[in-house]
Amino acid sequence: MRRVRAATCLAALLTALTACVAIPTDGPVTEGRADAGLDGDQDVVVVLAQGPEPGADPERIVEGFLLASDAEVTGEFEKTRQFLAADASTEWDPGAGTVVTSRFEVEQTGDAQVTVELTVSAKVDADGRYLETPSDAVETLRYELVQNARGEWRIAYAPDVLVVTARRFVQQFRPAYLYFLTPDEKLLVPEVRWFRDRNVPTAAVRALLAGPSPWLQDAVVTAVPPGTELKPAAVALEGKVAEMTLEPAAAVQDADRGLLLAQLRATLERLGVDKLVVRAGGAPLGGAATALAAPDPGELELLVDGQALRLVGGSAVPVDGVGAVVGSRPHSAARTADGGVRVALADASTLVAVPVGDAEQRTLLTGPALAAPSADRYAWVWTARGDAAGRLDAVRLDGTAVEVTADWLVGRTVEAVRVSRDGTRVAVVSRGAEGATLEVAGVTRDERGVPLTLGAAVRAGASLTPTRSLVWVDDVTLGVLADGDAGPTPYLVPVAGSSTPLPAVADVVDIAADRGTRSLYVVTADGDVLRHEGGTWVAVPGVTDVLEVAGAAFPG
Known part of the structure; x- marks a missing residue:
């Protein structure tokens, strides 16, 4: 018989936890923990682990084991190991990996075997690397049990993994x-x-x-x-x-x-x-730490009818010295922090250098369904052709072009590409047989900064279906528009963490950011530009009367 032992939501799960643990009513007084860690205080519900109940059947032994280990995340697992047989108690390694779950089901599948089916939201390996999992991810763990000399069931084999609830993970990691x-x-x-x-x-x-x-x-x-x-x-x-x-x-x-x-x-x-x-x-160790620079802060620019505009005193005015992009549909402007490189798509298949000063508009690259360009600190402009070639394209203003390959892109169509401000990582939205995915990979360059290849990729935002709009919100977090029941929705997606939805915006088509959520903007199909402020979206003054905004962007 299958019995659901964890609740379907965090509140109900906490109720289940407190029903299976106890607050001691006797014994010595011990010193509790007064702080919540060096990085800030949090409200923490203290749940005390309880050992195995006399006469518990195999299912309840495994249930108790899971609940006790969840409660002893930051301890030595003294109560948790009481559910294990003697050899297993010393062999079980909770540091080998962590599974974050929102629900689990326990079923006795043999005379001395119990199976646990977990709904998994994330995994963390032994070295602390976090991987968000797809929304429908399920994992099965099997436990072998034996009876001891007193006839009590104990776990003879437990997988080397720590199972924690999502709430406990937030509190204790x-x-x-x-x-x-x-x-x-x-x-x-x-x-x-x-x-x-x-x-x-x-x-x-x-x-x-x-x-x-x-x-x-x-x-x-x-x-x-x-x-x-x-x-x-x-x-x-x-x-x-x-x-x-x-x-x-x-x-x-x-x-x-x-x-x-x-x-x-x-x-x-x-x-x-x-x-x-x-x-x-x-x-x-003598000496002082070297002072290292941070990437220069940027300024929001809008592309309207091919012209780059910036906000001054509540009005959108042309950027000095920058001419208008000529094409059937100018969009997706990109630039370096110093403005020395400015590019845009003149149409869906033509990447051009934006006319600056006396320089005329020049075609840098053509190809089917080019991805929105991204300019890195080495003055390379990144894009990709929508032909499932398994590569990205990088080009300089002098016309020098290189193909940047990646094994994991073979057979996939690149829909969005964005290079981190430090130039070491690239975020890519690509589409294959299983749908659209978001990955991040390291960029290997030569001594002159020329991009050569991409390393193995790590998946981010695995629970989402990303679209073509992609930015770096900060050094470790991406902003992406993801498909949802009500249309595209803005999300914050850490490279190593759990994705978080932002308030929905009707008919949102683009997203831009510079340094954190205070510099986060979206553009709607009607040409409105909204800034993320105080947990909501606020219209940017001076832009509501500008029609057909074809993109908002910071350097990058």
Whole structure:
């Protein structure tokens, strides 16, 4: 007989949890946790795990095991291991991976076997890499049980995975930003990992020392010498001061200490650390962290009847020195932060250099159904032809063009492409037999910054059906319009995190962003431009009377 043991929504699931655990009414008084972690306070419902009930059947043993492990996410799983047989208690490894679930069903499928079917919303691997799953993702776990000498059922085999509810994940896991370097060592590049809230600074530093994930490793560099380890194996925290010792001492002392300290400082600052003390062996690591620049902030521009406009005093005025794009349907303008590169699509199949100063409009690339262009910090303009060629196209204003290949794009049609502001990653919406997907991959370049290939891709926003409109909202978050029952809807999509819908906008056709949600804009089919403000969309003054806006964009 199948019994549903977890609720279909988080509120009901919490009720199920509190029904299976208990608040102790006797025993010693212990000190509780007064803070919610270095990165901010949160309202947390404290749920205490309870061990196995006498005489519980195999289903209830597995249920209790799952509920106890969910309640002991940040502990040592002392109650959870009571559900395991002696050997399994030492062999079970909850750190091998995490499954985030909104619902699970428990069924006894044999005399000593129980099967758990999970509705999965995300997975996190042993190194903290988060992967959102499709909305219909289901996973099956099987547990083997035995009876002990007292006739009580215990789990003899449990998969090496920690199953947590979505609510518990939000409460008890923390994001850590690991900072690496662009190949020219001018900018920091973040990669987000998720760790149980035990000693996140230690977990983050260990992950930073181990290096970037495989998908990113060929796109960035690091000042951390190979083989560097924490010795002792933890970051010591005293208030907001973090101390650590790195080994081998000679290699660490010989490294570019300024860049190494910059990576460590940036990684730990996001976790609330104000001061960093680093030693190489027994000696302090001398020098100061190198000051690294941030990409220049941009300014919103609109493309109206082929003319680039900017907002001044509540009015849309032409951008000085920039001429109008001539074509049957000018749209999808893109530029670098300094304005040295300006391009647009003159029509669906023609990428042109926008006339600036005395320079005339020039055709840079032609092809069927070109994707909206994206200009990177190396002055390369990215697009793709809609012919399922398994590649992206990059071109410069002098006409130099390269094809950037990726095995995972073969047989797929690229519909949108956007390069991150640091130039190390590219986000791609492509369509294949299974529909439209959004992936992010690292960009491998030569020493001159010429893009060569894309690395393996990681999927983002797996629960969504993305459209052609795509932007980087910040260094680790994408903005995308995704198909829904009421038409396209704006979403925030972390490269490593859960997608979040923004308020719906009727007839939305485009999205733009520069630095965070305060710089997030959308354009409607009627030519209205709206800014995200206070959790809603507000009309931009001076634009409502401009008809046929063919795009809004920041540099990138």
